[in-house]
Amino acid sequence: xxxxxxxxxxxxxxxxxxxxxxxxxxxxxxxxxxxxxxxxxxxxxxxxxxxxxxxxxxxxxxxxxxxxxxxxxxxxxxxxxxxxxxxxxxxxxxxxxxxxxxxxxxxxxxxxxxxxxxxxxxxxxxxxxxxxxxxxxxxxxxxxxxxxxxxxxxxxxxxxxxxxxxxxxxxxxxxxxxxxxxxxxxxxxxxxxxxxxxxxxxxxxxxxxxxxxxxxxxxxxxxxxxxxxxxxxxxxxxxxxxxxxxxxxxxxxxxxxxxxxxxxxxxxxxxxxxxxxxxxxxxxxxxxxxxxxxxxxxxxxxxxxxxxxxxxxxxxxxxxxxxxxxxxxxxxxxxxxxxxxxxxxxxxxxxxxxxxxxxxxxxxxxxxxxxxxxxxxxxxxxxxxxxxxxxxxxxxxxxxxxxxxxxxx
Ligand SMILES: [Zn+2]
Numbered sequence: 001x002x003x004x005x006x007x008x009x010x011x012x013x014x015x016x017x018x019x020x021x022x023x024x025x026x027x028x029x030x031x032x033x034x035x036x037x038x039x040x041x042x043x044x045x046x047x048x049x050x051x052x053x054x055x056x057x058x059x060x061x062x063x064x065x066x067x068x069x070x071x072x073x074x075x076x077x078x079x080x081x082x083x084x085x086x087x088x089x090x091x092x093x094x095x096x097x098x099x100x101x102x103x104x105x106x107x108x109x110x111x112x113x114x115x116x117x118x119x120x121x122x123x124x125x126x127x128x129x130x131x132x133x134x135x136x137x138x139x140x141x142x143x144x145x146x147x148x149x150x151x152x153x154x155x156x157x158x159x160x161x162x163x164x165x166x167x168x169x170x171x172x173x174x175x176x177x178x179x180x181x182x183x184x185x186x187x188x189x190x191x192x193x194x195x196x197x198x199x200x201x202x203x204x205x206x207x208x209x210x211x212x213x214x215x216x217x218x219x220x221x222x223x224x225x226x227x228x229x230x231x232x233x234x235x236x237x238x239x240x241x242x243x244x245x246x247x248x249x250x251x252x253x254x255x256x257x258x259x260x261x262x263x264x265x266x267x268x269x270x271x272x273x274x275x276x277x278x279x280x281x282x283x284x285x286x287x288x289x290x291x292x293x294x295x296x297x298x299x300x301x302x303x304x305x306x307x308x309x310x311x312x313x314x315x316x317x318x319x320x321x322x323x324x325x326x327x328x329x330x331x332x333x334x335x336x337x338x339x340x341x342x343x344x345x346x347x348x349x350x351x352x353x354x355x356x357x358x359x360x361x362x363x364x365x366x367x368x369x370x371x372x373x374x375x376x377x378x379x380x381x382x383x384x385x386x387x388x389x390x391x392x393x394x395x396x397x398x399x400x401x402x403x404x405x406x407x408x409x
Contacts, residue, residue: 001023001024001025001030001031001036001038001039001040002024002025002026002039002040002041002395003023003024003039003040003041003042003043003392003395004021004022004023004024004036004037004039004041004042004043005021005022005024005043005045005050005370005372006021006042006043006044006045007019007020007021007044007045007046007047008020008021008022008045008047008048008049008050008372009047009048009049009050009376009377010022010032010049010050010362011049011051011341011378015341017049017376017377019047020032020033020034021033021034021035021036022036022050022362022368022370023036023039024368024370024392024395025395026395027367027368027394027395027396028365028366028367028368028395029362029363029364029365029366029367029368029370030364031364032362032363032364043390045372045389045390047376048372048373048374048375048376048389049372049373049375049376049377049378049381049386050362050370050371050372050373051344051348051362051370051371051373051378051381052113052348052349052352052360052361052362052366052369052370052371053111053112053113053114053348053369053370053371053391053392053393054110054111054112054113054114054321054322054347054348054351054371055112055113055114055115055303055321055347055348055351055352055354055355055357055360056107056112056114056115056116056117056305056306056319056321056347056351057116057206057237057267057303057305057351057354057355058116058118058206058237058239058267058269058303058305058306058307059103059107059115059116059117059118059305059306059307059308059309059319060117060118060119060120060307060308060309060311060313061096061099061100061103061104061115061117061119061133061136061146062091062096062099062100062117062119062120062125062129062130062132062133063084063087063088063120063129063308063311063313064099064100064102064103064308064309064310064311064317065099065102065103065309065310065311066084066087066099066310066311066312067310067311067312067315069087070083070084070086070087070311070312072312072315074279075275075276075279076276076279077211077212077276077313079312080276080311080312080313081153081154081183083312084153084311084312084313085124085153085154088120088124088125088129089124089125091125091128091129091132092128092132093128093131093132093135094132095132096128096129096131096132096133096136097132097133097135097136097139100117100132100133100135100136100137101136101139101140103309103319104136104137104140104143104144104146104319105140106309106318106319106320107144107306107319108140108143108144108391108398108399109388109391109399109401110318110319110320110321110322110323110388111320111321111322111371111373111388111391112144112319112321113143113144113145113369113371113391113393114144114145114147114351114352114355114357114360114369115144115145115146115147116146116147116148116149116176116206116355117133117137117146117147117148117149118149118150118151118178118206118208119133119148119149119150119151120150120151120152120153120154121150121151121152121162121165121166121169122152122153122154122159122161122162122165123159123160123161123162123165124154126165127165127168127169130148130150130169130174133146133148134148142393142396142398143391143393143398143399144393147175147176147355148169148174148175148176149174149176149177149178149206150165150166150169150170150174150176150177150178151166151177151178151179151180151206151207151208152166152179152180152184152190153180153183154183155180155183155184155185155190156179156184156189156190156193156194157184157185157186157189157190157193158184158185158186163193163197166197167197167201170197170200170201170203171201174203175203175204176203176204176205176206177194177197177198177201177203177204177205177206178194178205178206178207178208179191179194179205179207179208179209180207180208181207181208181209181219182208182209182210182211182212187217187219188219188222191207191219191222191223191226192226194207195226195230195232198230198232198235199230204235204236204237204356205232205235205236205237206236206237206238206239206267207223207236207237207238207239208238208239208240209223209238209239209240209241210238210240210241210242210243210244211240211241211242211243211273211276212242212243212277213242213243213246213277213278213279213280213281213286213288214243214246215243215244215246215247215251216243218243218244218247218255220238220241220243220244220255220258220259220264221255221258223236223238223264224258224259224261224262224264225262227262227263227264228261228262232263233262233263233264234263234356235263235356236262236263236264236265237264237265237266237267237303237354238264238265238266238267239266239267239268239269239305239307240267240268240269240272240273241266241268241290242273242277242288242289242290244290245286245287245288245289245290245291246286246288253298256294256295256298256299256300257298257299259295259298259300260298260299260300264300265300265301265302265303265353265354266290266292266295266300266301266302266303267302267303267304267305267354268289268290268292268302268303268304268305268328268346269304269305269306269307270289270304270324270327270328270331271306271307271308271314271316271317271324271327272307272308272313272314273287273288273289273290274287274288274289274327274331275313275314275315275316276288276313276314287331289328289331289332291332292304292328292332292346293332293334293339293342293343293346296342296346296350301350301353301354302346302350302354303346303347303350303351303354304321304324304325304328304343304346304347304351305321305324305347305351306319306321306324321347322344322347322373322381322382322385322386322388323385324347325343325344325346325347325382326343326382326383326385328343328346329343329382329383337379340378340379340382340383341378341379341382343382344378344379344381344382349361367394367395368392368394368395369392369393369394370390370391370392371388371390371391371392372388372389372390372391373386373387373388373389374386374387374388374389374403387401387403388401389401389402389403
């Protein structure tokens with residue numbers, strides 16, 4: 001073995017926790033057992049929880065960390081889009097690379113080993129954002145795998161040139177195509193075109209959808225219909241869907257069933273949704289965070305993610321997915337041990353399934369992407385925001401930190 005993680009606490013398939021050694025060789029988990037010997041290096045983790053690396057399914061690296069350029073006045077979606085559209089004109093490839101790198105470093109030290117990042121393409125920014133993000137992805141490949149999704153933030157049917165740039169990106173190897181139909185004068189026209197692009201390039205789909213603080217004009221059922229028509233079940237994800245938190249119970253049940261049947265995954269973005277929603281209200285303010293753990297009970301796969309970081313869409317953030325799980329659990333009244341564990345799954349195994357990562361998990365034979373948390377159980381990790389103490393990517397340590405020490409007099 002190149003490395004043994006001695007005395008790790010590991011969740012088993014039946015939900016129990018076992019204390020085991022994790023043997024790593026040649027970048028993979030070679031053996032898990034009560035005692036694994038013959039290691040070049042051993043790290044005793046003292047019964048702490050080992051989990052697979054966190055998976056960020058939805059983050060905007062190209063427009064991260066620009067709060068020094070614009071200060072949000074109203075905190076609305078329209079303001080955020082307008083401010084970023086203005087700031088974007090000055091983005092250079094080097095600038096995007098530097099900010100994406102900053103964001104990725106924060107993600108790495110918080111335990112993230114996989115990222116799907118949404119990148120804006122339109123005639124204003126061209127492919128500069130994409131190139132800067134791709135450079136950062138290559139620079140940090142030692143610690144995190146980055147997958148890109150290109151999307152037209154400022155509209156597609158109304159923006160001549162955006163579709164061509166998306167095609168160019170997809171032809172160049174981008175594997176995921178995104179959307180933001182609510183910024184398009186013809187939302188369903190945009191959805192149709194995105195499905196056509198996905199079919200043409202055999203790309204997966206990840207749309208921003210139904211972001212708003214009233215339940216009118218929802219596109220979620222149309223996306224389910226298109227997913228079935230194109231036989232794309234399991235390859236479509238939708239993010240935000242804040243309107244789903246506002247529909248009456250009968251409609252909620254119907255839509256949840258449609259999502260489960262069509263195989264459309266849902267990504268909840270608690271920090272952004274809390275920040276942008278309910279801005280027009282002075283009382284009984286809408287929070288707009290969909291109860292993902294309830295959707296899971298109805299057969300919908302869900303993930304929790306960061307979305308935006310230190311920009312007019314979300315002037316907060318540290319790329320900690322554990323913090324996102326804790327925030328979500330708090331806002332959405334998660335209380336049972338099972339649902340608390342689901343919150344951890346929604347930043348690990350469930351996120352991995354949403355991204356269709358086959359080689360994922362702390363199991364013999366899988367790539368050794370492992371994070372050690374200063375916690376003994378999954379539910380306390382979420383409840384107590386336990387610190388990630390070690391991270392490993394393909395078996396190599398990528399970061400470490402010491403737990404705090406007390407110095408009594
Ligand atoms: Zn987004």
